[in-house]
């Protein structure tokens with residue numbers, strides 16, 4: 001082993017050393033658009049999150065990434081975790097809290113357990129050290145609340161999201177047990193965390209695909225798409241995936257793919273685009289998704305749609321309903337046009353949402369009919385009909 005390859009432990013209170021400049025993730029560094037991009041990695045227990053993280057921390061990919069192990073969820077019953085990123089003859093693998101491990105490939109492995117979001121901001125203040133953050137949640141954590149904290153939004157412009165920009169949520173699903181877990185999983189409030197994770201994800205790695213039969217892989221993938229029609233699925237073995245497919249995807253930017261247009265990778269490594277027509281409403285054990293077409297909106301309809309979204313996301317009810325709040329939107333996204341020819345993109349995580357105009361040619365799906373996708377609890381046929389009536393689809 002060469003001297004350069006030996007990881008160095010750095011105390012977080014000392015200045016994090018500046019790393020050697022390497023190629024940025026994108027041609028245009030996303031930091032210029034405000035904030036260091038952050039990807040949340042969640043996943044089912046034993047699905048392969050650590051395998052993915054270890055790969056990122058040890059492979060020579062040329063990216064400067066800080067990987068943060070997080071315990072933001074319910075910390076009470078979550079075991080303490082470490083990642084072995086060292087070679088077998090290295091004894092520095094066991095990371096304590098508030099430590100940063102600088103690795104030979106330019107990555108930083110940060111352990112800031114139990115100190116909350118502010119600690120990441122603290123890390124950011126010592127910046128220059130890294131230009132991309134991967135946040136690994138525990139196997140049981142619901143990524144939704146964390147995602148909404150980091151999502152760049154006016155509400156947070158002067159707060160926590162100032163230096164960090166949410167790029168996407170990646171969920172690692174076990175190809176062997178994932179389907180069973182999704183179908184059986186039930187949390188205290190009746191919706192399993194595994195379903196919440198899939199519902200909140202922008203990208204799913206269907207990992208351990210070497211161990212699952214082709215039919216199980218197809219069934220699991222179909223279930224994932226039912227829970228989240230807007231997600232991109234990559235089948236992986238030992239979490240081997242081109243990093244460009246999980247980082248720098250800008251899933252919360254005002255540029256989204258048409259929600260029912262999926263790319264997924266087959267075992268032959270060949271990627272195909274699929275249009276999934278079929279039903280537009282699904283329910284899997286409490287989590288449902290709905291999708292409606294949106295023809296070009298007049299200003300009045302646009303206002304009505306905005307009001308609908310506001311009421312559903314903020315109050316948990318339909319605008320016309322006197323009922324108590326019963327709806328919970330975990331994620332929404334979509335794209336539509338106005339009669340004036342402008343294109344808008346909707347992005348939402350829980351109660352936070354944003355409708356932004358996109359430049360002509362910037363968005364994908366230049367057709368006249370747009371689409372909206374909502375994923376969450378209580379989104380039944382009545383909600384779909386109500387949205388369809390407002391959107392005019």
Ligand SMILES: Nc1nc2c(ncn2[C@@H]2O[C@H](COP(=O)(O)OP(=O)(O)OP(=O)(O)O)[C@@H](O)[C@H]2O)c(=O)[nH]1
Nearest residue numbers: 045046047048049050051139207208209237238239
């Ligand atoms: N055959 C096979 N084994 C895998 C694959 N990915 C991971 N493994 C193995 O599965 C086991 C669990 O993987 P981890 O990466 O530790 O999973 P994890 O999601 O971090 O697990 P927890 O943190 O305990 O939830 C390890 O023994 C891995 O070597 C894969 O694609 N195929």
